Structures are given as C-alpha cells and as structure tokens.
Amino acid sequence: MENKRTLPGDGEQPDRWEAQLRKGALEMAALACLWQGRLYGLEIIRFLENHSQLVLAEGTIYPILNRLKAEDLLTSEWVEAEAGHPRKYYSLTDAGRQRLRLMAEAWTSFSKGLSHLIEPVLEPKEIPQ
C-alpha cells in the first residue's frame, strides 16, 4: 500500500480517507462473514482478509462482535474444538439477517450511483483543464 501519496489541495493522505471508508463498512462486513454459517473470531478475521481485503488488527474484531451481539444482531455459543480448547462461534440472528440485507441493499445502491459518477475519472484520458 502506498503510504506517501497525498491528495492535492488539502494534504490529507488517501489512506486515511480509505481507512474511514473501511471503518464505515466494517459492521456490514463482519455481519456478511456469517451469512453462510457460524464462524469464530479468528475465522472471521481470515474470512475478511480473503474475501474483502479488510485487514484488521487482531484485537479489533472482538469488541465489534461484542457490540453486535449486545445489539441482538449476533448470537454466540462456546463449542469444544479438536484443538483442545473451546471456541466462541458467532451466528446471525433473524434481526442480524434483516439488518444485513438492508445494509447490503443500501450499499449496492449507493456504490452503483457513485461508480457512475466517478466513471470518467478512471478513464485514462486527458485531465480536463
């Protein structure tokens, strides 16, 4: 990742903007990992890395899962694993599925509109003066 780029005009690093963007999507991403079944914390971290390029600090996901559970969007259970110690598995509740569906619809509609808007920016043509 390029860390030294700056946005012309305000001096803000695009990485910082990108981090804010990712933060906004994190709740939806954590819920989306569980759409197809239950996972435990480390599996969620790896699932996010492999499927969404969201690379989290290892301690970040747990407070988020804790909060989503407190909001009744997730449920959890301890399961004895072959590894020799129990793991805490998270699953979506009905409310979590509903919330995720709404978020996914809003995200898709928003990103579609925005993609259309920025389409000319990404065309490798001359920059208008």
Add this chain to the structure above:
Amino acid sequence: MTAETQMESYLTELRLHLGSLTIAEREEIVREIVAHVRDSAEESGASVETVLVRLGPAKDLAAQYRDGLLIRRASRSNSPLVLLRGALRLATKGVFGILVFFVGLFGYAMGGGLVLTALVKPILPANTGVWFDGSGHFKSSGVLFPPPGSSAHEVLGMWFIPIALTVGSLLLLFTNWAIRTALRLSQRWQSRL
C-alpha cells in the same frame, strides 16, 4: 518470561482495565481472548508473545470494549447523567465528541434552567419572568434579585409557567435525542483498522 506467564500478565492487565464491566462480561471476554491467542499461535506458528503484540496493548483492547459498552448503554438511556457520561467519553476521542458534549451540556443547562424557573415562579412571582423596557426592547429574563426597576415591565405573568415548562421540556427532550443519535452514529466510526 514463559509463554504462560506472558499470557497471565496480559490477562491480568486486561481484567484490570475492564473493571467497569460485570465479572461475567469480563470473564467472557478473557476466555475469548485466550482462545484467540491459542488459535492464532497454532495457525501461524508464532509465539504467544508475538500474538499478544498483534492483539495490541491490553489497555487499548479493554478501552475498545469498555467504550463500546458505555457508549452503547448511554445511547439507549434516557438519563441525562448517563448520556452526558457517554458524551464525555466520546469527547476524549475527537472534535465531534467535544462538540456533542458541549452542545449537550448547553441544552441541559438551558432546558433545566427553564423548567426550574417555571417552578420558582409561583414562589417568587415578582422576581421571575420576562421583562421588556418602555420602548418594547427585551431587557432580561429568569429569576432576578432584585427584579428590574419600574422602567421595565414583565410581559408573561403566570403564562410564564406553562411556556417555560413546555420550552424547557422540549429542549431537554431534544438534547436527549441529539446526544443519543450522536452516540449511535459514533459507535460505527470507532472501530480501529
């Protein structure tokens, strides 16, 4: 220091900084972190020390849990004290939080002040009200000792009570709603990548 000692030391610090949570909540968190450290060390072949470093300082991890919990509780509360406490916590995180805290403080002070003056009006009718001077310009309002002189006249009389009660209550309700909304919004921005 052995892996076991490093882990115990980390967990002791984590427990210490999770002090405001219930014992059950704290132990549930600790149990999950222990499971994570074991899984992560096994998966990557890294030492316990390396995994603990990747988890970040126990103090910071505890703060994420604690803040999330405090702000979440506050965002569902109707108590101005709990809401202001949540806003104060948010104020330690940036300009948005500072703004929320001071707007909240101002809203509660104004709303509470108006309700209080409405309650004082029947006891001190001559000292409480809204005064205009002879040329129709606003002069003063509230509970004044002594009341303004003969050049000013009080315009609301006993209507001051329902008006101050209504405006004060609405202001308190609006402030509650505004802080709760700000706290809910902030919960989505707090996660650290």
